[in-house]
Amino acid sequence: MSEPIQLHPEHNILIRKLRSISPLAEDEKRCLATLQFTTRSVAADQDVVREGDRPSECCLVVEGFVCRYKLTDEGRRQIFSFHLPGDIPDLQSLHLKVMDHSLMTLAPSKLAFIPHESVAAVMHRCPRVADVFWRDTLIDGAVFREWMLGIGRRTASTRIAHVLCEVLVRMRAVGLADGHRCELPVTQSELGDALGLSTVHVNRSLQELRGKGLITLRGSVLTVEDWEGLEKAGEFDPLYLHLDGEGARAACP
Amino acid sequence: MSEPIQLHPEHNILIRKLRSISPLAEDEKRCLATLQFTTRSVAADQDVVREGDRPSECCLVVEGFVCRYKLTDEGRRQIFSFHLPGDIPDLQSLHLKVMDHSLMTLAPSKLAFIPHESVAAVMHRCPRVADVFWRDTLIDGAVFREWMLGIGRRTASTRIAHVLCEVLVRMRAVGLADGHRCELPVTQSELGDALGLSTVHVNRSLQELRGKGLITLRGSVLTVEDWEGLEKAGEFDPLYLHLDGEGARAACP
DNA sequence: CGCCTATTTGATCTGATTCAAACAATGTGG
DNA sequence: CCACATTGTTTGAATCAGATCAAATAGGCG
Numbered sequence: 001m002s003e004p005i006q007l008h009p010e011h012n013i014l015i016r017k018l019r020s021i022s023p024l025a026e027d028e029k030r031c032l033a034t035l036q037f038t039t040r041s042v043a044a045d046q047d048v049v050r051e052g053d054r055p056s057e058c059c060l061v062v063e064g065f066v067c068r069y070k071l072t073d074e075g076r077r078q079i080f081s082f083h084l085p086g087d088i089p090d091l092q093s094l095h096l097k098v099m100d101h102s103l104m105t106l107a108p109s110k111l112a113f114i115p116h117e118s119v120a121a122v123m124h125r126c127p128r129v130a131d132v133f134w135r136d137t138l139i140d141g142a143v144f145r146e147w148m149l150g151i152g153r154r155t156a157s158t159r160i161a162h163v164l165c166e167v168l169v170r171m172r173a174v175g176l177a178d179g180h181r182c183e184l185p186v187t188q189s190e191l192g193d194a195l196g197l198s199t200v201h202v203n204r205s206l207q208e209l210r211g212k213g214l215i216t217l218r219g220s221v222l223t224v225e226d227w228e229g230l231e232k233a234g235e236f237d238p239l240y241l242h243l244d245g246e247g248a249r250a251a252c253p
Numbered sequence: 254m255s256e257p258i259q260l261h262p263e264h265n266i267l268i269r270k271l272r273s274i275s276p277l278a279e280d281e282k283r284c285l286a287t288l289q290f291t292t293r294s295v296a297a298d299q300d301v302v303r304e305g306d307r308p309s310e311c312c313l314v315v316e317g318f319v320c321r322y323k324l325t326d327e328g329r330r331q332i333f334s335f336h337l338p339g340d341i342p343d344l345q346s347l348h349l350k351v352m353d354h355s356l357m358t359l360a361p362s363k364l365a366f367i368p369h370e371s372v373a374a375v376m377h378r379c380p381r382v383a384d385v386f387w388r389d390t391l392i393d394g395a396v397f398r399e400w401m402l403g404i405g406r407r408t409a410s411t412r413i414a415h416v417l418c419e420v421l422v423r424m425r426a427v428g429l430a431d432g433h434r435c436e437l438p439v440t441q442s443e444l445g446d447a448l449g450l451s452t453v454h455v456n457r458s459l460q461e462l463r464g465k466g467l468i469t470l471r472g473s474v475l476t477v478e479d480w481e482g483l484e485k486a487g488e489f490d491p492l493y494l495h496l497d498g499e500g501a502r503a504a505c506p
Numbered sequence: 507c508g509c510c511t512a513t514t515t516g517a518t519c520t521g522a523t524t525c526a527a528a529c530a531a532t533g534t535g536g
Numbered sequence: 537c538c539a540c541a542t543t544g545t546t547t548g549a550a551t552c553a554g555a556t557c558a559a560a561t562a563g564g565c566g
Contacts, residue, residue, distance in 0.1 A: 068398075070398065070399075070402050072402065072406050072407055072488060073488045076406040076407075077406070078401060078402040078405040078406045080398045080401055080402075092391045092394065092395075095384060095387055095388040095391050096388065096391050096392070096395065096495050097497075098492065098495075100395050100398070100399075100492055100493040100495070101398060131348060134348055134387050134390075135348040135349065137387075137390065137391060137394065138345045138348055138349050138390060139349070140394060141345065141390065141393060141394040141397060142345075142349065142353050144394060144397035144398060144401060145321075145323065145333045145353070145354060145397060146323075146353075147401060148331060148333055148397060148400060148401050148404060149323050149325065149331040149333075151401060151404045151405045151449065152331040152404045152448070152449030153325050153329040153330070153331045153449060154325055154329075155553080155554095156553080156554070187511090187512065187513090188512075188513070188514095189512080189513095195405070196404065196405030196406060197554075197555090198554070198555050198556075199512090199513085200514085200515090200554085200555075200556080200557095201553085201554055201555070203513065203514060203515090204514090204515095204554095206513095207514085219563085219564085235325060235326045239351065239353055240353040242349050242351075242353070244350075408521080409521080409522075440543085440544060440545090441544075441545070441546095442544080442545095450522075450523090451522070451523050451524075452544090452545085453522085453523075453524080453525095453546085453547090454521085454522055454523075456545065456546060456547090457522095457546090457547095460546085472531085472532095
């Protein structure tokens with residue numbers, strides 16, 4: 001039940017994340033614990049990897065909050081996903097050599113950089129781990145689709161409610177939520193860039209959700225006051241997160 | 254240079270597609286040619302796999318045109334991607350057991366269904382092929398991101414120009430375009446569902462593109478009259494398609 | 507305290523939707 | 537081969553969700 005105590009926090013959070021999407025055997029965990037890395041602390045609002053780069057390592061979020069994004073020619077930003085501790089947002093760089101988007105911190109973060117060779121070595125020694133990594137990138141795609149559905153076809157406040165549900169569930173899945181409360185170190189303008197909305201409209205829609213007593217959002221702490229209500233308001237169904245590991249039960253509020 | 258003549262058309266189109274995103278060695282092609290399948294002809298507008306299903310086979314598009322989509326609670330549809338011959342739109346079902354979205358034909362199509370075990374066997378015998386499959390699903394994700402950027406942050410006619418560029422390039426990559434002309438068996442209403450727009454607005458934006466002399470679109474045939482202009486109008490940069498195989502040169506008009 | 511950044515409010519504008527109806531194309535059966 | 541039905545495209549007018557512009561508060565923090 002309890003984690004082996006000698007694990008690095010870096011390995012620990014990664015294992016926690018992967019275990020949330022798929023069961024892991026003991027030897028698979030041991031295998032993951034052989035991943036090499038160097039850790040770096042990064043302030044908020046810093047690019048970590050940029051469109052056009054050819055990274056030779058993957059970035060594991062250990063603490064903090066990170067996002068992937070891209071700019072249009074006119075400089076308008078679209079954020080594609082939020083990444084919380086345990087995530088490896090650029091795992092894809094293993095197979096797609098040139099970055100087609102950028103990665104930046106939204107909050108002060110601790111990031112562990114794992115050389116591609118080390119990831120490859122682990123996957124080679126332990127094919128099941130390779131499968132879980134692949135699975136993780138596929139879930140990534142599922143999240144993209146869900147966001148696309150929201151941006152394309154849902155109203156502003158539904159979109160917002162949905163993304164709040166998603167963040168809480170994912171935070172719970174890796175043990176980073178306290179009941180119905182978790183960190184959400186994201187400004188309203190960043191939320192807008194994630195949901196294809198203007199800052200002003202995000203603000204007004206948030207007020208609507210607050211007005212209905214669904215949430216409170218003070219500073220960077222999100223508290224869901226009425227989970228069922230928020231779920232309904234956001235048309236949220238966690239199926240697309242494919243939490244088939246141990247995180248499944250932990251995640252569902 | 255020339256294809257071995259004895260290949261099934263199903264294996265042939267798949268190899269053509271994979272070769273467009275990554276070089277394939279001879280023995281990898283031979284390995285792919287051992288994939289089992291059963292082929293089915295399907296009329297237009299038919300669901301092939303549905304949200305909630307647990308498929309035991311993957312669907313290879315051999316001829317025709319297919320899309321992935323999902324509906325909101327109010328029944329509004331968002332199309333996530335178009336799939337043309339050579340694509341395996343539900344390759345992800347190998348690792349994500351429950352479908353979180355649906356797959357349907359947009360035109361009369363010939364589909365080859367490949368049992369998961371057969372795919373797994375091939376990937377086991379030939380790890381390089383597994384890598385290419387993974388790569389393919391990652392490119393899938395890149396396309397989602399690009400569409401998301403469009404839906405969230407680009408104007409209607411830019412979005413449309415972009416998707417037209419994408420389809421032409423991908424058609425060319427598998428040898429299904431004739432110069433700057435290719436099939437596009439998609440109604441304006443379906444284009445709208447793909448781009449988060451209403452049919453009416455798609456129609457007006459298409460007229461704008463036609464008015465500028467960028468395209469003609471008659472029946473289900475798209476002709477790009479001014480590639481450079483369309484590329485610019487759509488802010489199109491093919492990097493995100495990661496065509497690093499032989500398709501690279503073929504694809505770029 | 508004072509600075510900087512984030513949130514909030516108000517007023518106005520607009521890209522895109524919706525509703526409704528005409529028109530064109532395509533296909534079907536008699 | 538034509539009449540009719542069906543589906544897709546086009547046009548017009550009214551409306552709206554959300555954007556933009558501008559300015560006022562409110563936090564956080566050195």
